[in-house]
Amino acid sequence: MKKRLRIFRSIHFKIALVFVLLLLLAFQIVGAVFVQRLKSENLKSFKQRVELTPYVDNSLITSLSMADAKKSDRQINSTLTGINNQNISDVQVVDAKGNIRGETSANGHAIVGQKTTDSRIKRVLYSGRSFSETTLNRADNKHYYISITPLFSSGGNNNTLVGAVYLRADLESVYASIDGVTLIFATAAVVAIFIGVGLAILISRAITRPIDEMKKQTAKIADGNYSGHVHVYGDDELGELAQAVNNLSVRVEESREQSESERRRLDSVLTHMSDGVLATDRRGNITIINDMAAEFLNVDSVDQVKGLSILDVLDIREDYTLRDLLENQDTIYLDMSSQGRDQVLNAYFSLIQRESGFISGLVCVLHDITEQQKIDHDRKQFVSNVSHELRTPLTSLRSYIEALNDGAWKDPEVAPSFLKVTQDETDRMIRMINDLLSLSRMDSGTAKLELELVNLNELFTYILDRFDMMIKNETGEGHEKRPKNYSIKREFTQRDLWVEIDPDKFIQVIDNIMNNAIKYSPDGGVITCRLVETHDHVLLSISDQGLGIPKKDLGRIFDRFFRVDKARSRAQGGTGLGLAISREVIEMHNGRIWVESLEGKGSTFYITLPYEEYGEEDLWNEDQG
Secondary structure, three states, X not given: OHHHHHHHHOHHHHHHHHHHHHHHHHHHHHHHHHHHHHHHHHHHHHHHHHOOOXXXXXXXXXXXXXXXXXXXXXXXXXXXXXXXXXXXXXXXXXXXXXXXXXXXXXXXXXXXXXXXXXXXXXXXXXXXXXEEXXXXXXXXXXXXXXXXXXXXXXXXXEEEEEEEEEEEEEOHHHXXXXXXXHHHHHHHHHHHHHHHHHHXXXXXXXXXXXXXXXXXXXXXXXXXXXOOOOOOOOOXXXXXXXXXXXXXXXXXXHHHHHHHHHHHHHHHHHHOOOOEEEEEOOOOEEEEEXXXXXXHOOOOOHHHOOOOEHHHHOOOOOOOOHHHHHHOOOOEEEEOOEOOEOOEEEEEEEEEEOOXXXXXEEEEEEEEOHHHHHHHHHHHHHHHHHHHHHHHHXXXXXXXXXXXXXXXXXXOOHHHHHHHHHHHHHHHHXXXXXXXXXXXXXXXXXXXXXXXEEEHHHHHHHHHHHHHHXXXXXXXXXXXXXXXXXXXXXXEOOOXXXXXXXXXXXXHHHHHHHHHHHHHOOOOEEEEXXXXXXXXXXXXXXXXXXOOOOHHHHHHOOOOOOOOOHHHHHHOOOOOOHHHHHHHHHHHOOOEEEEEEEOOOEEEEEEEEEOOOOOHHHHHHHHHO
């Protein structure tokens, strides 16, 4: 039993098996393509043979157009009787009202004059389009080709549908021919596979014989027996491999003692290879440094620092001595930041000791904690921002409530304005808290998208129509709240772009950007909204003609609580979280949002979303679902 299992696991068997499988796969692919092509060509030729001649169609159109129904039926029957095509099993003529006017089958004359019940014929009469299909009749287990062609009469400038012709043809002769050719091809494939199996066995045996000898020799080397040599059969790759095995058996014994002395040092280094690793000799000079450590220390080449003192490489000579590192293996924090590059490292030290206790060097493991430091700083900054943003409205609320409590509520002129301020500040805190909750849900991954297949052109138009109405109402005659005039310019692609998005969240993103564009646009400014399609993305942009964003602030415009114009934003009720939420929403859609701006000339916000073109059939299926 074990011997049989070893045969199936051997490379001899695997090479033969792979060869046979490749042969089978090749015949399967070639056979499938060949048979499919043969079937397609035979069906195409058959369909051409069973098509009715233009004479028959014209005769049927003339008959169906006649006012005298009896005379028309006689002419239709005469035309159908004259059809001489052995491949055609049945021909049926139906007028525009769905009445059967003619039938060629012997059993079908009884239904002449009745309404047709065939939904396919009704669909052709309704749509005026031809229909054809290949079907299997379960009653007699035969394949049939069915073609339904509408008949139009020419009258003036218009074509009038007068009926349709139903044609059914027996396809058994076509399938019989295909089955015969397939059988011949399958027989040839089986013969070729058997021949291939024999060749595969011979070839695999020639390959595996020298491999088996090399296996035995390497087993001897593993047991410490370095005598013996592998026979070299030729100058090919296997011959070169056999010669390499012979050389190996000679050199392994020579390097055994040397590798043993280096093993412990390499084990210590390899244990910490996930981070930057440096190893030194007993004098503290670097002997080994990996690529990650070189990257952390901004070293161009590892050879550049080999032989240098670890104190100089880590730039800690002023604070530590080599004895300090040997006696105290405490963690050392290294700030390697430079202009345009933040880098904070943790340095862990361990000793390299022999069995006798002799210290032969140090291993230093560098761990990058830059991101952790940044997260801690961002967390502190976030808490500080939240405290500051909430303290401002709370302080304002307290001041006005104290004023009202001291008697201002009795003043009919002051009290309403004070209450209005407290209401505005309360609404602002509610908006801020709602925004913070939204960001928290996105950060924790609990926020879910309600995806729908949406026509982005129509959705974007709907949003902009709302803003058009808002601008019109706010800039009308006698309006004092917003005396500026704005206009929205649209540059959309003519194609309908169907994209899977969450409409509510997407509207929230556009509202944020459009509100900012309106806030910071000058009097008479134009807000340009574009929607175009790229290869696999939809690109949406909103441009204003406002003051723009300073270059130094572009990288932080999507940060939470960041405002370019803090005083104006806070006065207009902004929370400083709108763009941060917009970025999170777009990234949840696997999209991207960014801004380009020139100070004094305006800003342009860009949004890209993944786009996959949907055909009419796909959209129909979506609607049906």
